[in-house]
Amino acid sequence: MKVFISARIDAHQVLRLEDSGFVIKLGGFGQTGVKMDEEGLIQELSETDIAIFEFENMTERALQSASTLKVIACLRNEPGASTDIAAATKLNIPVLFTPGRNAIAVAEYTLGLMLSIARSIPTTHHLLRYTDQLTAVNYSDKSGERGGVTSEWSLDPDAPFQRFQGSELMGKTVGLVGAGFIGQEIAKRVLALGMKVIAFDPYASVEMLRVSGIESVELDQLAAQSHFVVMAAKVTPESKGIFSKKCFDQMKQSAFFINTARAALVDYEALTDALERGAIAGAALDVYPVEPLPNDSKLRQLQNVVLSPHLAGATREVVLHHSTMVVDDLLTLKSGQAPSRIINPEVIENFMKNGGLT
Numbered sequence: 001m002k003v004f005i006s007a008r009i010d011a012h013q014v015l016r017l018e019d020s021g022f023v024i025k026l027g028g029f030g031q032t033g034v035k036m037d038e039e040g041l042i043q044e045l046s047e048t049d050i051a052i053f054e055f056e057n058m059t060e061r062a063l064q065s066a067s068t069l070k071v072i073a074c075l076r077n078e079p080g081a082s083t084d085i086a087a088a089t090k091l092n093i094p095v096l097f098t099p100g101r102n103a104i105a106v107a108e109y110t111l112g113l114m115l116s117i118a119r120s121i122p123t124t125h126h127l128l129r130y131t132d133q134l135t136a137v138n139y140s141d142k143s144g145e146r147g148g149v150t151s152e153w154s155l156d157p158d159a160p161f162q163r164f165q166g167s168e169l170m171g172k173t174v175g176l177v178g179a180g181f182i183g184q185e186i187a188k189r190v191l192a193l194g195m196k197v198i199a200f201d202p203y204a205s206v207e208m209l210r211v212s213g214i215e216s217v218e219l220d221q222l223a224a225q226s227h228f229v230v231m232a233a234k235v236t237p238e239s240k241g242i243f244s245k246k247c248f249d250q251m252k253q254s255a256f257f258i259n260t261a262r263a264a265l266v267d268y269e270a271l272t273d274a275l276e277r278g279a280i281a282g283a284a285l286d287v288y289p290v291e292p293l294p295n296d297s298k299l300r301q302l303q304n305v306v307l308s309p310h311l312a313g314a315t316r317e318v319v320l321h322h323s324t325m326v327v328d329d330l331l332t333l334k335s336g337q338a339p340s341r342i343i344n345p346e347v348i349e350n351f352m353k354n355g356g357l358t
Contacts, residue, residue, distance in 0.1 A: 001357060002068075004044050006030050007054035007075045010323035017327055020334060022050070029055045038062055045069055050357075052326060053082070060087035069093060070357060071333065075322040077101060077181075078234060079343050089344045094351055096329050097343050100181030101322035102313035106232075107185035109312035110260045113284035114174075114190075114228055117256050117306045119166035134160055167227075167254075170194035175226030177243060178233025178261065179204045179214060186232060187214050198222055201233070219243075223250035231261040245270035248280065257283040260312035264289075272298050275305060286312045333357045 003017060006028025014024055027044060028036040036044070036056050045051055045066035051058070054075045063069065063084060073096035074083045088095050116122050127133050139154035153160055174190045176183045176199040187197045191213050199209060200219045209216045219242070223229065229251065233239050243266045251257070257280060259266060268289050274280045282304035288297070291310060299305055329339035334357045338348045 001049045002047060003050040003052065004048040005052040006036060006041075006044070006056050007052050007073075007322070008319045009052070010320045013320075013323035013327045017330065020331055022330075028053065042066070050330065054322075055082060058083045058088070060084045063087050063091055063093065070351075071096065071330070073097070073326045073330070075101065075326055083343075085343055089347055092347050092350050092354070094333070094339075094347055095343045096326055096339060097341055098322040098325045099341060101325060102315070102318045103181040103185045104321075105315040105318055106182045106260050106312040107189055109286070109308075110186050110230060110232075110258060111189050113258050113260065113286065113306060113308065114169065114230075114256070117258070117282045117284040118169065118228075120164040122306050123303075124160060124164055169228075172196070172227035173198060173225055175199070175217075175222035175229045176201070176214070177219070177222065177229065177231050177265070178239075179209055179212075180232070180234070182261070183230075183232035184212055184214075186230060187212055198225060202238075219247065220250060223247040224252070227252065227255050229255060229257050231259040231265050233261055233265055235262045235264045240264050241267055243267065245273075248274040251280050253279060254281050256281050258285075259283070260286045263287045263291075272302075275299075275302050278304075282306070284308070286310055330357070 001022050002025070003022045004025050004027065008030045009026070018024055038057065038059055038061065041056055041062050042065045045062060047068055048066065049068055050071045050073070051069060052073045052075065058072060058074065064087070071094050072083065072088060075098045076082065077099050079085060079095055079097040083095055085095055128135070139156045139159055141156060142154055155161055169190070170193055173196045176186060176197065179187070179199040179201040183199060183201070191197055197213060198215045198217045200217060200222045204216070206216045217225070231243065233242070241264070245267055248270045257271060271283060275283055284306040285299065286308040287310055293299065293307065299307060325341060329341055332339045336352070336356060338345070342348065
């Protein structure tokens with residue numbers, strides 16, 4: 001059974017496949033850091049039984065050209081981002097995927113952004129590292145005998161202690177828009193800090209959320225009650241633009257908005273307006289309607305924003321997570337059983353009847 005892997009893959013998981021009789025060929029983004037084009041992918045799939053990829057685009061044409069292809073595995077939370085799932089389903093090809101592969105990475109990063117915006121960490125780092133605004137200053141209370149006191153910067157009104165006093169997280173309410181893999185990992189961490197968690201997720205069981213320490217609420221309630229609104233949903237036709245101007249108008253003036261999910265969930269014009277007007281305290285953003293963020297973006301001019309270049313899910317450990325998940329599922333398929341992570345489970349019955357991975 002020939003396997004072509006263009007995804008980033010953990011070497012120990014490759015050995016597991018080889019020990020189970022699979023013949024492995026590595027290439028594409030996982031080896032070069034550059035996505036293969038359609039022609040290159042078609043060439044590699046010409047004699048391949050299983051394709052494991054991450055960022056290459058598995059198009060309908062590529063699928064139709066691959067006469068020996070039995071299974072594809074897209075190592076992403078949302079395989080539709082690089083896979084024509086409808087075409088694969090029509091061809092009776094199971095599409096494995098790796099939901100939650102970066103849930104821990106995104107949850108930890110989200111917590112970091114919450115602390116960053118609430119405590120002005122990036123701003124004060126920048127001022128100290130790249131300017132002399134906080135150092136080349138004659139503070140009135142640092143002269144004379146007070147000049148030798150090293151245990152405090154200054155208590156002047158314009159000094160950091162008064163300018164950048166922030167908000168503690170303990171006791172505050174986090175509102176999760178989406179309570180799936182990532183939302184629940186975020187909840188674990190903020191609950192440990194003594195925060196309250198509420199969530200809007202029409203697909204989640206109220207009882208399941210309650211067991212996880214999360215209170216289920218409507219979106220209007222979430223916007224009005226939260227001190228930190230955190231986007232953690234997938235983009236679907238129903239969720240696109242779900243956090244609208246109305247939602248921003250309902251937020252507390254002291255509240256912060258965090259987005260480490262997808263820009264398409266949010267009305268960014270309404271967000272920018274709310275930030276400009278001081279209608280909310282600030283925002284910490286990792287995703288944008290256009291990426292890279294354009295030079296003329298208004299967000300770059302605002303002082304109450306922390307900006308990050310789509311890094312929430314970028315950790316070395318994510319590769320181990322998704323590698324283990326896909327190899328587990330391929331070995332499950334090889335044993336004649338249905339895998340747990342498949343985006344088109346309707347094809348499995350016919351797939352098994354046609355011989356499966358034999």
